[in-house]
Amino acid sequence: MNKGNKKNVTFNDIASYTxxxxxxxxxxxxxxxxxxxxxxxxxxxxxxxxxxHENKVARILARGKTEFVGIxxxxxxxxxxxxxxxxxxxxxxxxxxxxxxxxxxxxxEHEKKYLEELxxxxxxxxxxxxxxxPSSELASLPIPxxxxxxxxxxxxxxNCDNYAGARMAVSLLHSHQCDVYIHVNTPTPETIPAYNxxxxxxxxCRENDLRHEIIFLDGDVSFTAISPxxxxxxxxxxNRYPGQKKGLFFSDDTRxxxxxxxxxxxxxxxxxSYRLVGFDNSPISRDSIYPISTVDQQIPLIARExxxxxxxxxxxxxxxxxxxxxxxxxxxxxxxxxQRDTTELYGSGNSCASGLPS
Amino acid sequence: MNKGNKKNVTFNDIASYTxxxxxxxxxxxxxxxxxxxxxxxxxxxxxxxxxxHENKVARILARGKTEFVGIxxxxxxxxxxxxxxxxxxxxxxxxxxxxxxxxxxxxxEHEKKYLEELxxxxxxxxxxxxxxxPSSELASLPIPxxxxxxxxxxxxxxNCDNYAGARMAVSLLHSHQCDVYIHVNTPTPETIPAYNxxxxxxxxCRENDLRHEIIFLDGDVSFTAISPxxxxxxxxxxNRYPGQKKGLFFSDDTRxxxxxxxxxxxxxxxxxSYRLVGFDNSPISRDSIYPISTVDQQIPLIARExxxxxxxxxxxxxxxxxxxxxxxxxxxxxxxxxQRDTTELYGSGNSCASGLPS
Numbered sequence: 267m268n269k270g271n272k273k274n275v276t277f278n279d280i281a282s283y284t285x286x287x288x289x290x291x292x293x294x295x296x297x298x299x300x301x302x303x304x305x306x307x308x309x310x311x312x313x314x315x316x317x318x319h320e321n322k323v324a325r326i327l328a329r330g331k332t333e334f335v336g337i338x339x340x341x342x343x344x345x346x347x348x349x350x351x352x353x354x355x356x357x358x359x360x361x362x363x364x365x366x367x368x369x370x371x372x373x374x375e376h377e378k379k380y381l382e383e384l385x386x387x388x389x390x391x392x393x394x395x396x397x398x399x400p401s402s403e404l405a406s407l408p409i410p411x412x413x414x415x416x417x418x419x420x421x422x423x424x425n426c427d428n429y430a431g432a433r434m435a436v437s438l439l440h441s442h443q444c445d446v447y448i449h450v451n452t453p454t455p456e457t458i459p460a461y462n463x464x465x466x467x468x469x470x471c472r473e474n475d476l477r478h479e480i481i482f483l484d485g486d487v488s489f490t491a492i493s494p495x496x497x498x499x500x501x502x503x504x505n506r507y508p509g510q511k512k513g514l515f516f517s518d519d520t521r522x523x524x525x526x527x528x529x530x531x532x533x534x535x536x537x538x539s540y541r542l543v544g545f546d547n548s549p550i551s552r553d554s555i556y557p558i559s560t561v562d563q564q565i566p567l568i569a570r571e572x573x574x575x576x577x578x579x580x581x582x583x584x585x586x587x588x589x590x591x592x593x594x595x596x597x598x599x600x601x602x603x604x605q606r607d608t609t610e611l612y613g614s615g616n617s618c619a620s621g622l623p624s
Numbered sequence: 625m626n627k628g629n630k631k632n633v634t635f636n637d638i639a640s641y642t643x644x645x646x647x648x649x650x651x652x653x654x655x656x657x658x659x660x661x662x663x664x665x666x667x668x669x670x671x672x673x674x675x676x677h678e679n680k681v682a683r684i685l686a687r688g689k690t691e692f693v694g695i696x697x698x699x700x701x702x703x704x705x706x707x708x709x710x711x712x713x714x715x716x717x718x719x720x721x722x723x724x725x726x727x728x729x730x731x732x733e734h735e736k737k738y739l740e741e742l743x744x745x746x747x748x749x750x751x752x753x754x755x756x757x758p759s760s761e762l763a764s765l766p767i768p769x770x771x772x773x774x775x776x777x778x779x780x781x782x783n784c785d786n787y788a789g790a791r792m793a794v795s796l797l798h799s800h801q802c803d804v805y806i807h808v809n810t811p812t813p814e815t816i817p818a819y820n821x822x823x824x825x826x827x828x829c830r831e832n833d834l835r836h837e838i839i840f841l842d843g844d845v846s847f848t849a850i851s852p853x854x855x856x857x858x859x860x861x862x863n864r865y866p867g868q869k870k871g872l873f874f875s876d877d878t879r880x881x882x883x884x885x886x887x888x889x890x891x892x893x894x895x896x897s898y899r900l901v902g903f904d905n906s907p908i909s910r911d912s913i914y915p916i917s918t919v920d921q922q923i924p925l926i927a928r929e930x931x932x933x934x935x936x937x938x939x940x941x942x943x944x945x946x947x948x949x950x951x952x953x954x955x956x957x958x959x960x961x962x963q964r965d966t967t968e969l970y971g972s973g974n975s976c977a978s979g980l981p982s
Contacts, residue, residue, distance in 0.1 A: 342700075343710070348706035352701070356727055364742075365724065366723065366724060367725045369714055489910055527912070552847055553882065553885075554913075555913045
């Protein structure tokens with residue numbers, strides 16, 4: 267099994283080098299606190315000296331602890347997912363988990379096959395961001411599962427406070443006294459957390475008696491789908507609400523950005539008849555020709571919460587606590603509003619050619 | 625070790641169910657072709673019936689084949705890296721490797737610690753995209769290593785044809801008969817493949833006797849570093865080459881995009897005195913207010929080549945072929961030029977308010 271040119275150091279080697287018994291060496295690895303600190307130190311030094319390389323695979327069999335966590339992410343095309351993955355992987359220095367990462371393609375058979383593989387590798391827990399398998403199915407896995415922003419009826423989850431985020435967005439538009447408020451989204455099942463963006467928008471508008479409308483675009487995130495869709499949207503809005511001040515809340519920055527570009531190409535500037543707010547605080551919202559106001563989901567916080575929740579569930583599982591409906595937890599991370607040019611440029615008196623705000 | 629409620633099915637169970645000996649069952653797993661197809665089928669059906677779940681950790685010890693591959697990526701912030709990771713992970717269906725992914729932070733101690741972990745988990749190969757450790761050090765690992773776009777003196781690699789890509793970019797600018805040609809890059813060590821973008825630009829300009837200049841910006845990719853840097857760059861170019869047609873070749877789309885936005889904010893349109901070409905064909909080059917001409921690195925091809933190269937090196941390692949300087953291979957994937965608005969809008973007679981090209 268050793269593919270290299272280094273000879274494996276065995277427990278026998280360590281035992282004869284230190285003068286301890288093999289049992290003592292084994293205890294060092296499996297229950298170090300059963301040895302005195304002094305003896306631990308002697309063995310630690312011997313390992314250095316002998317250039318001992320731990321064989322974790324062998325230890326997994328002995329101790330049942332792989333430190334593997336599986337991650338299923340629907341894609342890495344959207345910044346939201348690549349940044350969430352980045353933040354989860356970055357917890358390595360703190361928690362020590364090694365992550366086995368799988369990018370789903372929406373095919374439940376592929377995802378089931380991969381889950382089977384992960385189980386065969388004795389992963390200790392799973393973080394799921396894809397929508398492919400129902401939570402009832404994921405809940406039947408013999409390991410703790412935590413989901414992020416997907417249907418989570420039967421599993422624990424960490425989600426953004428989508429409802430409050432949507433209310434912040436429309437409330438910002440409201441402060442600009444628009445004539446009509448429009449929420450642009452894609453068809454969203456009621457079971458997924460992001461559906462609360464629709465509810466938050468609708469409730470705020472109803473409570474404040476605002477004229478409002480919800481428009482659903484094609485859910486395809488590809489440029490070739492988004493570009494014609496926002497072009498059509500702009501034409502429709504211009505026809506339906508001529509001369510009126512329109513407050514638009516987009517459910518994602520990608521579409522908000524595509525709409526903004528279309529708008530600026532048409533008017534050669536940011537026209538006063540529009541106010542835009544996106545969602546996600548993705549880099550494009552900040553790097554666009556006019557920085558876009560948006561709602562930040564606090565991805566680093568969500569990632570850290572998800573891993574922390576998984577760790578505590580893994581600990582519970584070790585104690586033999588039976589998993590039950592009661593142990594399922596749903597946590598919500600607050601959303602944060604960012605005010606940028608697409609709601610602020612007019613009021614602040616900035617001209618088109620002024621410096622980009624930092 | 626079994627944390628779930630499912631009883632593990634043993635070789636004994638399979639043997640008594642099928643009537644075969646335990647040795648035969650073992651041969652099914654370790655050398656299936658030593659059994660007749662009919663007997664293989666009988667055992668396969670028994671496994672289904674018994675709901676057998678393979679314990680890969682146990683098999684690793686028996687066969688020394690983990691199917692683990694380690695990946696070290698410097699960040700997932702840049703689309704280039706998240707898309708490369710996406711493409712590598714997507715080879716799962718074809719090659720079956722499970723990927724242990726690590727995002728580096730530039731700290732060699734962290735990266736060494738992670739490498740040690742990966743080695744302890746018996747990874748079969750490693751794909752490295754970070755620049756943190758020298759290839760001489762990576763070459764001393766007892767497993768095959770393939771790098772992508774980094775210093776690769778002592779390890780195999782797959783890189784983009786940066787030299788040809790740069791020549792294509794400046795040649796496109798040349799076809800617009802600019803007065804001066806400017807390459808915008810960041811400080812780049814001569815040892816990394818992307819340095820060839822500088823050489824390609826310089827050689828083309830010298831061969832064609834073109835007035836040219838190379839400008840280095842801060843290497844920081846954060847918005848707060850790039851935004852003021854491109855603002856200063858625009859001011860300098862306006863002062864240095866007033867009224868002249870400037871052909872700019874950027875070494876990355878992120879900076880090309882930031883510069884384009886600054887330009888359009890200043891002129892409220894795409895001024896005729898500039899032609900821009902970026903590098904990477906990242907989504908922002910296509911989704912920007914004026915789509916940016918760029919050089920595509922063919923990320924899917926590079927990812928596939930890297931995995932294929934790793935597979936063949938893993939096979940060689942299995943055959944016991946000693947790794948030597950001779951087995952190090954460097955492959956180059958062709959670059960592809962994309963012509964978009966920032967070089968084409970003028971000639972094609974499109975107006976600013978026209979439709980976005982598909």
